[in-house]
Every structure is written in structure tokens, then in C-alpha cells.
Amino acid sequence: MTIRTPAVAGTLYEADTQRLLVQMENWLESAPVKTTQSTPKVLIAPHSGFHYSGESAARAYQTLNAVYDRIRRVILLGPAHRTTVDHLVLPEDDVFATPLGQVPLDKTAVNWLRRQPGVITDNTLHAPEHSLEMQLPFLQTALEDFFLVPIIVGQVDPDLVADILDALWLGDDSLIVVSTGLSRKLTQADAEAQDRRTADRILELDPSLSYTEACGYSALNGALTWARRQGLHGQELQLTTSADRGGNQDSVRGFGSFVLG
Template identity: 50%
Template structure:
């Protein structure tokens, strides 16, 4: 069985399973949350190193606790950071491995996706992207048993991605996770202003984001278009920056967590 080994364990998050689990559980316990009027259907969460964005992501993941045994399939939209690519890519593997164990890939669903002309297969040996991987330890902690549909989103039009997401939408057993950061490498005041504006647009289902506003802008746009068509409601969970932790206000990154239900 071909398994994707973790690429960023020990760098973006702890490679020791006990320390990793304790850290995630601590963030989840500290995350304040109000019950949702309906079960969560999708999350927008950051994908930076856990010391910077882990607590922000935990606020959204905590909202899955009431439905931890209902969700059986998770579609994660990641971002192609290393090389600009055309279309969408799904890794050719049977499972993703993290320090907390293996997450099975929904191989029949991925094979069906490959029939779409915009979806390509990525050899697992070439998959060093972190944006899907860093979401898995959170999901392994809060959910009971689930399979994964991983999609790396490159240069893909919003209507095409919206079409693919609609085909994967499913029912209450399916969760969507959009993995994206917000502003990056800008002065603190600019990041605060831009991310507050972006947060308002996300809550309003504005699917016109560009790369300077979110590294996962293509994934974000496609999801927001479908979420609006599906009549979901939105809630902002957290909006933070790297400066909140390291105090460095020249080259700042912004992180946001949102839930849709």
C-alpha cells in the first residue's frame, strides 16, 4: 500500500505523537466557542506552522466536536505553494501518514475525480506540499473515523472548481476544509486592515479573491461560490497574525478561521 509520509512533521508541527496530541488538545480546550444553530459543513483554516496558526485553527476544529461521529469523509482543498501549476492535483496514495497514524484516502472518489480534464494525479514522491498535511492531526484528534479526499488547487477557474466541489458536496457525512492563509509578508498595520476587509468578504461569500489577499485564493473562490449557492451561513471564528506571537511587525502573516453551516 502506497502511503504518503509526512513532509513537515518536526518542522511545521511536532513529530512526537504524544507532544503533538497534547498540544492540539490544549488548544481545543482553550478555544472558546458558541454552539452553531446547525452542524458545521465547512471550515476555512490556516496552514502555517502550528506555533503561529495552531490555536487559530483549533477554534474552528472545536466546532466539529458535536458531530465528531457523523463526519465520515473530509475533502481538503490545499494550495500549491512550491510551483504554480495548472488545474487540480490529487496525490496517488492509499493513505496519508502523520505522527498520530494513517488517514485512508477515498481512492474510488479520487479515481472518479481524475476523469475530469482539470484534475491530475500527483506522484506521492513529488508531494512535499504542507497545506493538506497540517490539517490532518487536527482532524485525527476531533473526528472518530474518516476518509480523505485531498485536492491541491493550482491555477483553476472558479466555475470549474465550483463544479467539482458540487460533485463532492454530499450530506452531513462530508466535511469541506479550505486550507489557506491570508495576508503575508506585509507590515502589521496593512495586514490588520486587509485581513479585516477579507474577513468581511468571506462572511459575505465574495468569490473575487486574488493571490495577494490569500495564498489559497483559488480554493477560497471556488468554495465561496458553492457555499453561497448552497445557502450556507458563515461565522468568523478567529483573525490573528504572526506578530501576535513573535512581536515582529515588519514581515507579518495573517491567519483566519471561519465556519460554514
């Protein structure tokens, strides 16, 4: 058994198990309750350092309260930040670890994915990538036992992603999580305006977002394409920026949390 060890614990989020657990529980318990009209099927959450985006991400995971013991398969989609890739990328590992423990991969799903066109296996991409890892502490705290399908989504056709999601979706015991930030390196005012437009397009399930609007645009467009096929509806939970948490007002990062069901 091979284990992916945490790449950014101690830098982007807390490495101490007890402090991280307390932080997760506090955020999930304090997140304002927003009633969802149907069972959450897709969560969209940011992946910056927890100081800046943790509370925003918690808004998405708080919607799982009613299904915390039902979810068994989590399909986690996110971008590669360090290189350009034009495939869906799986890890070689069997388990993903965080300071909160280990999450086993869904071997049935992963083995099926390895045989699909457009899918590669590359640990050199997965090992340092933070976009997927940043969602794991929330999943470990919000859910009971589950199996993970971690996919780095490169520059691929949204329909390819949607087809994969169609095949992997098992019904109400499945959950799709898209890890993405929104605007980057804009002023606070410009970021708020751009993110408002992006949020409106997400709520319209518009699968034509670009890299300048969301770093995880390819994963997001694929999930939105799938959501359209399923007839889902979107709900905005929070829009915020790094400046709202004390960051530079002249160069901010935008964060958004959404649920589709």
C-alpha cells in the same frame, strides 16, 4: 498500498506522537466555544507553523464537537506553494500519514476525480506540500474514522471547484476544509486592515479573492462559490497574525478561521 509520509513534521509541527496529541487536545479543548447556527459544512483554517497559527486553526475544528462521530468524507483543499499549477491535483498515494497515524483516502471519490477534466495526478506536487498536511492532525484529533479526498487547487475557475464539490458532497457526513493563510509580508497594522477586509468578503461569500489576500485563494473562491449555491452563511471565529505570537511586527503573516454552514 502507498503511503504519503509527513513532509513537515518536526519543522512546522511536532513530530513526537504524544506531544503532538497533547498539543492538539489542549488547543481543541481550550478554544472558545462559538455557537454555530447550523451544521458546519466548510471550515477555513490556516496552515503556517503551529507555533504561529495552530491556535487559530483550532478555533475552526472546535466547531466539530457536535458532529465528530458523523463525518465520514473530508474534502481537503489547499494551494501549491512551490510551483504554479492550473489543474486540480490528486496524489498517487492511498494513505496520508502523520505522527498521529494514517488517514485512508476515499478511493471512490478519488477514482471518480481522476476521470474528470481539469484533474491530474502528480506526487511531485503532493509529496512536499504542507498546506494539506497541516490540517491532518486537527482532523485526526477532532473526528473519528474518516476518509480523505486531498486536492491541491491550482489556478482554476471557481465554478470548476464548486462543480467538483457538488459531485463529492454526500450530505451531513461530508466536510469541506479549505487550508489558506491570509496576508503576507505586511506590517502588523496593514495586515490587520487587509485581513479585516478579506474576512468581510469571506463572510459575504465573495468568490473573487486574489493571491495577495489569501495564498489559497483559488481553493477558497471555489468553496465560496459552492457555499453560495448551497445558501450557506459564514461565521468568523478568529483573526490573528504571526506578530501576535511573537513574530516580527514589520513582516507578518495573517491567519483567519471561519465556519460556513
